[in-house]
Every structure is written in structure tokens, then in C-alpha cells.
Amino acid sequence: MDNNMTYTAKDFKSDQYVRWCPGCGDHAIVSTLQKAMAELGVAPHMTAVISGIGCSSRLPYYMNTYGFHTIHGRAAAIATGVKVANPELTVWQISGDGDGLAIGGNHFIHAVRRNVDLNILLLNNKIYGLTKGQYSPTSDRGAITKSSPYGTVEDPFIPAELVFGARGNFFARSIDVDLATTKEVLVEAAKHKGTSVVEVLQNCVIFNDKIHNYIADREFRAERTIHLKQGEKMLFGQNNNKGLILDGFDLKAVTIGENGITLDDILIHDATTPDNFLHQRLAMMNGKELPMAVGVIRSTKSPVYDREVETQIASVRSEKKVNNLRELLLKGETWEVK
Structure with a gap:
């Protein structure tokens, strides 16, 4: 961070015309990312935005930072x-559910496993948008799409489950229409040292419109989502009178004042505990039987890959002085062929 500079969202906007469909959730996400970057105070020239292929992967064009629109x-x-x-750069990776979890799934889990200091934004609209509406690794079983006209016969990936399975240390979730929560989790993701994964549930107005409406619509959001905040009670509901308790090994939604339940019974969120037992259960709630969790669900510490590599290289260099390539090639065991 540059404590001598103050940035605004405009400092992170490029001069490119934003080429997403009107109504696409990506518009809100890029705007919120620019605001989050301004709040973080990291200079544009110390920021890199990397993407693969897909609608969401156009995002680097719209950022006044270093950027790289790479391959699928x-x-x-x-x-x-x-x-x-x-390692001094702040690096953001932008991927869709197809780009990040299908052809890119192996890279995704190993980046998480290694704990590289990346901020991964996984924009999940449960469809391939750029290639015109085929089902993706997160499409629901039975989804009718261009490539599954009679409905998919597969169960989807749940991104949170992949992150925890790869021993991830940071996972957060938001919804494209919830700008305040999205900004909150992006800022926290950037502050985290190591791989941070932020899943943003995003609407594709053309090929999968309203796929997240059962939780995203204002009519249902308060009852079907729970905004987790560090050190605070796990409360939700239109009147904030519902909460989560543990019932054996399972989470259970209860109403304060019913069946003897008081505020003291409600769980307190701790994203920082190394034990991911509760984090996994919170992340797997789907907004149906239990409210879907948004906010920072897990944020724990672990050695960071890029810093470990940097330290290792410095250590080896200090012990093994090599001035040029010839010295390196001749430093070990050599022999002459006649």
C-alpha cells in the first residue's frame, strides 16, 4: 500500500468501452472491484489483473492496471x-465457472493447495456464456441448456467444496447485486496473505437469467442468505430474529423466542479458526434448507508459496555463489567425452 496516495475508483478504470450485455452481472462486479482497489490503496502500477477465456475474462480490458487476457x-x-x-505485485485472477473449474480446474485446485498469494474471483453464473449457453461444471442437475436439451445428468461442482478439499485458507461468497458485501469481501481477500477465493454468484441475462434469484431477489434475500461477520452472531431473517445453532454435527436454523431459544444460543462466527469443520458446513448451505452464507466464511494463516520460493532462492544464492551461466553449468560434476 502507498500511504502517501489516495485513489478513487476512477484511477482503476480504463478508457475501454465495456462490452458486456446490458444487465450482465459483470458490470456490477467490475465497478465494485475498482472501488475495492481504491479503498485498498495499492497503486495501479503495482496491480495485475489476469484472466482466462470467457465473458468474465474480458475484465482486464476495463482496468487501468497491468493486465493479461490469457488462454482458456x-x-x-x-x-x-x-x-x-x-511478489510485490497485487495479483487478481478473474475466472468464470467454466474457465476456472472445467479446463482450468486442475490449475485452480493447485493454486489453492500451494497457497499462492492470489486473489481469485470466481464469477459463477452456472453456464457457458461466451460460447452461447452450454452447461458448465456448476450447472444444476437437470439444467436444460444448448448442450443438454433434455437436462444434465451430472451433479455439479460446489466451488467451496473444492476450495476446502484443496486445503484452502480463504473462502468468501457474495452476489452480484449485493454491492456492499461484494466490496467487503474483495477488500478482505486482498488483505489476506495466500490464495483467497471469492465466489460471486453472477447473473447471465441471456443464457441463464435469474438462476440465482431464489436468493438474490430482494423479496427472499433476507430469509435465504446469512451475512457472516467475524466475531458476530450468525443471525438472519427480515427482522434479524433467526439464527444458526449446532444440532449434533449439523447446523440448524432456529427462531429466537421459540422453543426456549435465546440470543445466547446462536453461534458466533469465527473465520480464523484453523479447524474447518464449521466453515465447511457454513459454505455448503444452499439457501433452501438453510440460508446461503455470504461474506468471509474462512480466513486462516498458512505459509505463502511465493514468499517461500523467494526465501528459498535467496538462501541458495547466499550459499552457492554463481556469477554466470557457464559457472552454473561447470559447478557440478562434469566429464569430458573424447
């Missing part, structure tokens, strides 16, 4: 290279 599914690999080559 390889954003995490290239973002890792950028961060390892220059």
Missing part, C-alpha cells in the same frame, strides 16, 4: 508465474 483455463498458472516473478 490457464489464468491460475499464469497468475502464479506473475506473482512468483514479482
Whole structure:
């Protein structure tokens, strides 16, 4: 961060015309990302935005930062290279559910496992938008799409489950229409040291319109989502009178004042505990039986890959002085062929 400079969202906007469909959730996301970057105070020239292929992957064009629109599914690999080559950069990776979890799924889980200091934005509209409406790895079973006209016969990936399975240390979730929560989690993701994954539930107005409306619509949002905040009670509902308790090993939604339930019974959110037992259960709530969790669900500490590599290289260099390539080639065991 540059404490001597104050930035506004405008400082992070490029001069490019934004080429997304009117009504696409990506408009809100890029605007909120620019506002989050301004709040963080990291200079545009110290920021890199890397993407793969897809509608969401156009985002680097609209940022006044370093950017790289790469190839399908390889954003995490290239973002890792950028961060390892220059650990001082703040690196954001933008991927859709197809780009990030299908062809890019292997890179995604290994970036998380390595704990590279990347901020991964996974924009999840449960469809392939750029290629005109095929089902994606997050499409619901039975989804009728261009490539599944009779409905999919597969169960989808749940991004949170992948992150926890890859030993992820930071996972947050938001909805494209909830700008305040999206900005909140983006700022927290950037402050986190290590891989942060932010899933933004995003609407594709053309090929999968209203797919998240059962939780995103204002009519239902208060009852079907729960905004988790560090150190605060897990409360939700139109009147904030509902909450979560543990019932054995399972979470249970209750109403304060019913069946003897008081505020003291409601769980307190702790995203920082290394034990991910509760984090997993919170992240797997789907807005149907239990409210879907938004906000920062998990944020724990672990050694960071790029810094570990930097330290290792410095240690090796201090012990093994090599001035040029010839010295390096001749330093080890050599032999002559006659």
C-alpha cells in the first residue's frame, strides 16, 4: 500500500468501452472491484489483473492496471508465474465457472493447495456464456441448456467444496447485486496473505437469467442468505430474529423466542479458526434448507508459496555463489567425452 496516495475508483478504470450485455452481472462486479482497489490503496502500477477465456475474462480490458487476457483455463498458472516473478505485485485472477473449474480446474485446485498469494474471483453464473449457453461444471442437475436439451445428468461442482478439499485458507461468497458485501469481501481477500477465493454468484441475462434469484431477489434475500461477520452472531431473517445453532454435527436454523431459544444460543462466527469443520458446513448451505452464507466464511494463516520460493532462492544464492551461466553449468560434476 502507498500511504502517501489516495485513489478513487476512477484511477482503476480504463478508457475501454465495456462490452458486456446490458444487465450482465459483470458490470456490477467490475465497478465494485475498482472501488475495492481504491479503498485498498495499492497503486495501479503495482496491480495485475489476469484472466482466462470467457465473458468474465474480458475484465482486464476495463482496468487501468497491468493486465493479461490469457488462454482458456490457464489464468491460475499464469497468475502464479506473475506473482512468483514479482511478489510485490497485487495479483487478481478473474475466472468464470467454466474457465476456472472445467479446463482450468486442475490449475485452480493447485493454486489453492500451494497457497499462492492470489486473489481469485470466481464469477459463477452456472453456464457457458461466451460460447452461447452450454452447461458448465456448476450447472444444476437437470439444467436444460444448448448442450443438454433434455437436462444434465451430472451433479455439479460446489466451488467451496473444492476450495476446502484443496486445503484452502480463504473462502468468501457474495452476489452480484449485493454491492456492499461484494466490496467487503474483495477488500478482505486482498488483505489476506495466500490464495483467497471469492465466489460471486453472477447473473447471465441471456443464457441463464435469474438462476440465482431464489436468493438474490430482494423479496427472499433476507430469509435465504446469512451475512457472516467475524466475531458476530450468525443471525438472519427480515427482522434479524433467526439464527444458526449446532444440532449434533449439523447446523440448524432456529427462531429466537421459540422453543426456549435465546440470543445466547446462536453461534458466533469465527473465520480464523484453523479447524474447518464449521466453515465447511457454513459454505455448503444452499439457501433452501438453510440460508446461503455470504461474506468471509474462512480466513486462516498458512505459509505463502511465493514468499517461500523467494526465501528459498535467496538462501541458495547466499550459499552457492554463481556469477554466470557457464559457472552454473561447470559447478557440478562434469566429464569430458573424447
